[in-house]
Amino acid sequence: MSRIAQTFKELKKTGKKALIPYIMSGDPSLKATKKFITDLERAGADIIELGVPFSDPLADGPTIQGAHERALQNGITLKKVLHLVKEIRKTTQIPLILMTYYNPVFKFGVDAFVRKAVESGVDGVIVPDLIPDEADELIDSARRHNLDTIFLLAPTSTPDRIKKVARASTGFIYYVSITGITGGKLSVSRPMKETLRLIKKRSKKPVAVGFGISKPDEAATIAGLADGVVVGSAIVKLISQGKSIDKFVKSLRKAI
C-alpha cells in the first residue's frame, strides 16, 4: 500500500480527516520551502502538495500565479524540485505530492520523470491539465514504479467522467470544489454534495476536496463531506506576505 493510501487508512481508523496543504517550491526560496515542510508537519499536516512552477499555470488564480512567477524568477525547475524532495526525505517521511503542469513532465520524459520522482521520495503526482484520456503513458509508468496518480473531478463532471477519473486515480481522488480556478470563492452547493455522493458511490478511494478553501470553518464543512481537505491559495498568500503559516495551519487542523 502506498504511503498516501496508508495515511488515509490510518486517519479513517481514528475518524480523522486528512489536512493537505499546498505550497509552491522555491517561494520565496528552496531553503524556506524545506522549513515550511517541517513546520507544516508539526502543525498537523498529513500530506503535503508541492507546486512545481510553470510559465503558464492556466488552472491557477492570481495568488498561485504569483507564486509560479516568483519561483521561476528564483530559477526553480522540475529537476530542482526533485532534488529538494530528496533532501527533505532525509528528515521526514510525510507523504509528498508534486503538483505540476504537464509540459515540464513531458519535456523531462514521462518515464524518466516517474523513475526520478520515486527515487527522490515523491509519493504521488497531480497534473491539473492532464485528463486520464491522455495519461496512458504516465499511468503505465506510475503503476510500474508505485507512484500515485491523482486525477481531478469537478462540479461539472458527468457520471461518465466520474467513472473514468475514479478508475485512473490512485492514493485518492481530488475533487475540485468550485467550477473555476484556484483561489476562487468557495460555495458549498448542491451540485458539489451531489457529485461527492456520486463519486463515493462509484469508488471506495478516499476523496479530498480543494480549490477555494481558505478558512477554518470552510475546512470544517468540507471535512464533514470528504476524507481530506486541500488548502492552497490561503497559505501561499500568507507566505507571499512574509507572514507565519503556523497559527493558520494549526487552526485548520483543529477545525477538521
Next chain:
Amino acid sequence: MKKELENLPDKKGHFGQYGGRFVPETLMPALIELEKAYKKYREDKEFLTKLALLQKDYIGRPTPLYHAQQLSEQLGGAKIYLKREDLCHTGAHKINNALAQALLAKKMGKRRIIAETGAGQHGVATATGAALAGLECEIYMGSEDIRRQALNVFRMRLLGAKVTEVNIGSRTLKDAINEALRDWTTNVQNTHYVLGTAFGPHPYPAMVRDFQSVIGKEARQQILKKEGKLPDCLIACVGGGSNSIGLFYAFLKDKIKMIGVEAGGHGIASGEHAARFAGGSLGVFQGCKSYLLQNDDGNVLGTHSVSAGLDYASVGPEHCYLRDMKKIEYTYATDDEALKAFELLSRTEGIIPALESAHAIAEGVKRASVMNKKSVLIINLSGRGDKDVQEVARIKGINL
C-alpha cells in the same frame, strides 16, 4: 483524398501524435458538449443555410481571387493571385470562424461568448458575431497587444464587447488565451469560448479548420475558372494556423506545393521570433500536443514578431502532422522582410496587407521570381493592413 489525411482527427482529437485534449477536467464536459453540437450542426440544413446566407450577405463571400498583375510583372515569374480575405467584413478571415462559432454558441443555449485576441482581428470578429447573434461578449487581450493595436480595441468596445487587459506573463496572445481559459473554466455553464485559430483542445483545431475551409473551396473553383487548371503553389502565413489550413484544406488531395510562413522576427539565431518549426520542439501547451517554443525545463519561451497575430509560441496540431507527411512545407519571414512586403504590395497593387499576411507576401515574392511565367501562385491575403498602419509608422519613426 489520401486515407491518412482524410479522417483526421481521430475520436480523441489526434492528428497522428499531435493534438488531443490537455485541459483541466472542469472543461471536459464543455468540450464534449461542443463536439456533439458541432457534429450535429455541421449537418443541420437550417444551420448551414443560415451560415451560407450570412457568409454571402454579411461577410461578403465569396471573396475575390485577384490577379496581381503589376506585382507578377515586376517580379517576372509566376502569375500571382491573391485570395482577398482582406475584403471580408471586419477585415480578415477571422470572421469566417468567429461568426460560425457565435451561431453555434447561440444554438447551444449559451448567453455569453469570450475570446482571446492578439492582433485584435479575432476580437473584433468575435465582438461582431456577438452583436449579430445577440450575445454578451468579453475579449481578453495582452497589454502589449493593446498598445500595438489600439484601433482594434476601440472597435471592439464600439461593438459592445468588454475588453479585458491581461497584465501577466508576456502580456501577449498566449497570456490572453490563459485568461480566456480561466474565464471559461469558471463560467463554463453559460459561456462558450470562441477560440480564434486551428489550435487548442479537440474539437477546436478541426472545427476552426472546417469553418475556414471555405477559403480554399472558393479559391479552388475560382482558379479553375480563371486558369482552367490548379495552381502550382499556395502560400499562407501561419500564426495558430487557421487561414493557412483554411486555404490548403481543399487542395490536400492535389499535388501542389503548399507553404506555410511563420514569423521569423529578428531571425532564428536571435531567439526573438515565433518560428515554431524552425526553433521549437514537441510540447504540450494550452490544450494540445504540438511544436512549441520552450526551454529545456518545459517552460514556454517569450516570442517576438512585428505582427501580433503571428506572435505565438505554438502552432495548430494538424500542421505538425501535415509537415511530417510532407504535404506542407514551413518557412519563415523576418520582421524586415514582412515590412518590405507590406510596402511593396501597397505600392504595386494599391493593397495594404495586414502585417501577418505580409509574411506570406514576402515568401511569395521569393518564390514567384524563380518560378516560370506559366506557373500560378496563390497567396492568401488573410487580412487588411489598416490596423497596422499606426504601428508601421511608429517603427519608421514617423509621428502621426
